[in-house]
Amino acid sequence: MEKNSIFSYTIEELQNILLENNFNKFSASQIFDWIYIKLETDFNNMTNLSKELRQFLTENFSINLLKDLVTEESKDGTIKILFMLDDKRTIETVLMPQKYGQSVCVTTQVGCRMACKFCASGLIKTERNLSTDEIVRQIFSMNVYLRKKYGDDLDNPRARVSHIVVMGIGEPFDNFQNVMNFIDIINCAKGFQIGARHITISTCGVVPKIREFADLKTQINLAISLHASNDEVRNQMMPINKAFPIAVLLEAVRYYISVTNRRVTFEYILIDNVNDKPEHANELARLIRGINGYVNLIPYNEVEENEYRKSTRVDEFFKILKKQGINAIVRKEFGSDIDAACGQLRAKREGVIKNEI
Numbered sequence: 001m002e003k004n005s006i007f008s009y010t011i012e013e014l015q016n017i018l019l020e021n022n023f024n025k026f027s028a029s030q031i032f033d034w035i036y037i038k039l040e041t042d043f044n045n046m047t048n049l050s051k052e053l054r055q056f057l058t059e060n061f062s063i064n065l066l067k068d069l070v071t072e073e074s075k076d077g078t079i080k081i082l083f084m085l086d087d088k089r090t091i092e093t094v095l096m097p098q099k100y101g102q103s104v105c106v107t108t109q110v111g112c113r114m115a116c117k118f119c120a121s122g123l124i125k126t127e128r129n130l131s132t133d134e135i136v137r138q139i140f141s142m143n144v145y146l147r148k149k150y151g152d153d154l155d156n157p158r159a160r161v162s163h164i165v166v167m168g169i170g171e172p173f174d175n176f177q178n179v180m181n182f183i184d185i186i187n188c189a190k191g192f193q194i195g196a197r198h199i200t201i202s203t204c205g206v207v208p209k210i211r212e213f214a215d216l217k218t219q220i221n222l223a224i225s226l227h228a229s230n231d232e233v234r235n236q237m238m239p240i241n242k243a244f245p246i247a248v249l250l251e252a253v254r255y256y257i258s259v260t261n262r263r264v265t266f267e268y269i270l271i272d273n274v275n276d277k278p279e280h281a282n283e284l285a286r287l288i289r290g291i292n293g294y295v296n297l298i299p300y301n302e303v304e305e306n307e308y309r310k311s312t313r314v315d316e317f318f319k320i321l322k323k324q325g326i327n328a329i330v331r332k333e334f335g336s337d338i339d340a341a342c343g344q345l346r347a348k349r350e351g352v353i354k355n356e357i
């Protein structure tokens with residue numbers, strides 16, 4: 001029988017497993033420390049655990065890393081790793097070195113069901129949710145990579161992942177429970193210790209899940225892929241808008257803010273002649289005025305397979321928002337030379353991979 005991955009369990013779940021099997025539940029903290037702080041991948045090396053416990057873990061759980069196929073490093077320091085999952089599907093994870101720390105963009109699904117017209121991820125044919133451990137193992141591997149590069153001094157901020165953006169391939173709120181368990185594990189004080197305020201989840205607007213997420217009352221940042229200032233334009237770009245139009249989405253956003261007291265980010269990719277006209281900027285300002293949030297303007301990354309092109313009006317759009325008193329920033333691009341920039345992830349090497357295996 002296939003063993004379950006140890007990376008699937010929150011500390012609470014691990015404590016329960018230990019209790020059920022007559023071990024001390026406090027050993028869960030020691031196991032977390034070995035795995036997530038020391039990055040140990042052999043239960044037998046966890047020397048402060050009893051021999052019986054090490055044997056129990058070895059017999060019942062796997063502790064395998066994701067297979068990394070290709071690692072690319074961009075001129076600006078961005079690193080992209082192409083991973084192969086156990087069922088041979090491939091995903092990509094990106095690490096962006098920032099002034100404030102090491103930020104990783106994680107993937108939550110193979111492919112995506114949301115079918116936003118401008119996005120390359122929807123072009124991936126196979127679709128499935130990633131399991132919790134497949135998401136956790138992306139961070140684990142990035143930490144292994146960083147430790148090799150910068151040494152294992154735990155006080156060196158370069159040597160470990162400190163920030164997470166859930167903005168890779170997939171819609172995180174379409175894989176809600178696995179993503180929440182992933183966050184529990186990386187946020188755990190005994191684990192990677194990534195603070196809630198250092199984690200951002202981005203959604204295209206799955207309204208019931210925004211509300212459910214609000215009710216969890218975490219300090220995690222929420223980003224909304226708005227991308228349009230009215231339903232007519234948004235309907236053309238994002239099918240989800242037909243199920244949850246802008247007014248319904250913004251109601252859920254207001255609810256999230258009232259429950260959590262957190263500021264939200266509105267992401268807005270600027271696409272030539274689709275959503276980038278001065279009237280759109282003015283309309284956007286009216287739409288979100290009074291909501292505790294700011295706009296993150298994202299230069300569009302062109303995808304060969306569609307008609308959408310980069311806007312030439314980024315500055316103009318930005319200035320109108322500012323003039324209207326709306327907080328806005330233009331997002332800096334990372335890793336565009338290695339296809340790691342926003343919206344470019346799609347594991348498009350499938351052809352190459354077959355030859356490498």
Ligand code: SAH
Pocket residue numbers: 116118119120166167168169170171172202203204205223224225267269298299300301302303342343344
């Ligand atoms: N499904 C989630 C998270 C993944 S996408 C969401 O929709 O928010 C992360 C961000 O990249 C989203 O804002 C998405 O709309 C944007 N994006 C997708 N394709 C892009 C492209 N070609 N250029 C720039 N941004 C893109």
